[in-house]
Amino acid sequence: MTKILYFAWVREKVGKAEETLALPANVTTVAELVAWLVARGPEYAEAFAKPEIVRAAIDKSHVKISASVRGAREIAFFPPVSGG
Amino acid sequence: MTKILYFAWVREKVGKAEETLALPANVTTVAELVAWLVARGPEYAEAFAKPEIVRAAIDKSHVKISASVRGAREIAFFPPVSGG
Amino acid sequence: MGVRVQTADFDLSREVKQLIGGRTDVGAIVTFTGTVRDEAKGQPITAMALEHYPGMTEAELERVEADARQRWPLQATLIIHRYGELKPGDNIVLVVTASAHRQAAFEAAEFLMDYLKTRAPFWKKETPAEGESHWVDARESDDAAAERWKS
Amino acid sequence: MGVRVQTADFDLSREVKQLIGGRTDVGAIVTFTGTVRDEAKGQPITAMALEHYPGMTEAELERVEADARQRWPLQATLIIHRYGELKPGDNIVLVVTASAHRQAAFEAAEFLMDYLKTRAPFWKKETPAEGESHWVDARESDDAAAERWKS
Numbered sequence: 001m002t003k004i005l006y007f008a009w010v011r012e013k014v015g016k017a018e019e020t021l022a023l024p025a026n027v028t029t030v031a032e033l034v035a036w037l038v039a040r041g042p043e044y045a046e047a048f049a050k051p052e053i054v055r056a057a058i059d060k061s062h063v064k065i066s067a068s069v070r071g072a073r074e075i076a077f078f079p080p081v082s083g084g
Numbered sequence: 085m086t087k088i089l090y091f092a093w094v095r096e097k098v099g100k101a102e103e104t105l106a107l108p109a110n111v112t113t114v115a116e117l118v119a120w121l122v123a124r125g126p127e128y129a130e131a132f133a134k135p136e137i138v139r140a141a142i143d144k145s146h147v148k149i150s151a152s153v154r155g156a157r158e159i160a161f162f163p164p165v166s167g168g
Numbered sequence: 169m170g171v172r173v174q175t176a177d178f179d180l181s182r183e184v185k186q187l188i189g190g191r192t193d194v195g196a197i198v199t200f201t202g203t204v205r206d207e208a209k210g211q212p213i214t215a216m217a218l219e220h221y222p223g224m225t226e227a228e229l230e231r232v233e234a235d236a237r238q239r240w241p242l243q244a245t246l247i248i249h250r251y252g253e254l255k256p257g258d259n260i261v262l263v264v265t266a267s268a269h270r271q272a273a274f275e276a277a278e279f280l281m282d283y284l285k286t287r288a289p290f291w292k293k294e295t296p297a298e299g300e301s302h303w304v305d306a307r308e309s310d311d312a313a314a315e316r317w318k319s
Numbered sequence: 320m321g322v323r324v325q326t327a328d329f330d331l332s333r334e335v336k337q338l339i340g341g342r343t344d345v346g347a348i349v350t351f352t353g354t355v356r357d358e359a360k361g362q363p364i365t366a367m368a369l370e371h372y373p374g375m376t377e378a379e380l381e382r383v384e385a386d387a388r389q390r391w392p393l394q395a396t397l398i399i400h401r402y403g404e405l406k407p408g409d410n411i412v413l414v415v416t417a418s419a420h421r422q423a424a425f426e427a428a429e430f431l432m433d434y435l436k437t438r439a440p441f442w443k444k445e446t447p448a449e450g451e452s453h454w455v456d457a458r459e460s461d462d463a464a465a466e467r468w469k470s
Contacts, residue, residue, distance in 0.1 A: 005221070008293070009291075057221070060224035060227050060228075076221060076289075078221070079303065080305070080306035081287065081289050082291055082292045082303075082307070083218065083285065084260070084261050084281060084290070084310075089372070091372055091442060092442035092444070093454045141375055144374055144378050145375075145378070160440075162440060162442065163442060163454065165441055165457060166442055166443045166455045167412070167436065167440075168400075168411070168412050179332050180332045180350070192357035192407035193356060194408075195355075196354070197350075197351070197352040198349065198351050198428075199348075199352075200347065200421065200424075200425070201335070201350075202346065202347060202421065203345055203346055203347070257342065257345075270351065271464070273351075274428070278421075278425050281421055
């Protein structure tokens with residue numbers, strides 16, 4: 001089981017802050033995880049409508065969309081950061 | 085009459101913080117003023133032994149050694165500044 | 169050294185004193201305070217909310233701080249970032265750097281700000297005087313500012 | 320806006336609050352504090368005295384401040400410089416800059432420090448732990464720092 005977190009407008013569009021999912025074996029990268037989520041429902045499709053502007057982190061470190069999700073305990077999706 | 089001020093080690097070598105002098109007519113620049121002061125006594129000669137490292141100000145603005153002293157009310161001599 | 173993520177405000181003097189009070193080897197202390205402005209893109213703003221990713225925020229700020237301490241001879245550093253509801257004029261972020269010499273302190277403070285703006289997982293939502301609250305887009309100028317340290 | 324030359328110490332928070340407290344158009348506040356270090360060129364220092372040229376000091380600091388305000392869009396600036404007898408750890412100088420954006424505030428604070436170091440008529444005399452008090456030579460690196468703004 002993998003914990004998936006959503007922040008800011010990604011959270012608002014998905015409609016939840018987090019969920020725990022069993023990722024299928026053919027989901028090996030962040031990009032594949034996004035595609036799998038998009039197929040789950042229109043709220044995900046809307047959140048990832050422009051996947052190039054959604055950022056990801058695995059276990060609290062920034063990763064690229066090509067990163068492997070193997071062994072990940074926590075995967076987060078969020079817009080480009082705007083703090084400071 | 086012109087007020088002459090000395091600061092830091094220039095003051096210590098000259099032995100006074102200020103004096104008011106009547107500058108002779110042939111003293112027209114800061115460089116000529118330095119030469120004239122040096123001729124006044126060994127304490128001035130020591131203070132201006134390395135004239136290239138002494139800085140000058142006329143009426144509270146930095147000036148070059150070639151600056152005119154005509155009309156100056158207050159002329160100051162001091163080492164390169166070291167504040168901040 | 170230190171990173172704090174909190175809803176509470178901070179006091180500049182108190183933080184600087186706690187960080188380096190009593191030390192006599194420090195020559196230069198730079199602080200940067202970021203505050204909420206009352207307008208954005210020409211529109212009046214009445215409030216701002218900052219969301220963040222607890223745990224990752226602290227980890228990223230600590231990484232940013234460690235990067236700075238590798239690049240410059242720093243005697244002390246501090247990063248405080250607030251989250252939650254804020255009003256115009258409120259403090260958002262504090263960065264403090266201390267070094268024997270001023271250039272290191274200045275450069276490290278700029279670096280910390282540039283990097284935390286592009287790496288720390290915070291998201292701003294602005295409430296304009298008229299119309300609906302909206303999420304603030306990341307600024308391209310912030311990416312450019314962080315890029316300049318990569319040479 | 321403001322320039323003060325004084326023997327008294329200053330408090331960072333109080334000065335920043337007096338300068339921009341209540342304003343909501345400021346986004347970035349940079350402070351630089353210079354302090355007396357306990358060593359110089361490897362020798363322990365027990366005290367420092369700062370002499371200055373009353374009247375010219377204020378005039379030069381005001382000129383430096385006016386230069387900065389012409390170069391950057393600053394909402395507020397403050398320079399406080401102490402003189403007289405100081406001990407290691409004591410504050411010497413405070414520069415505060417406020418702007419809508421952080422880069423202007425950072426650059427202006429660096430500029431103010433670089434310029435006041437080469438133009439403001441202050442002279443430091445250090446008292447080492449052993450040996451006689453001596454005047455501190457101007458640093459060539461300070462001249463170089465000021466030169467970089469002339470492009």
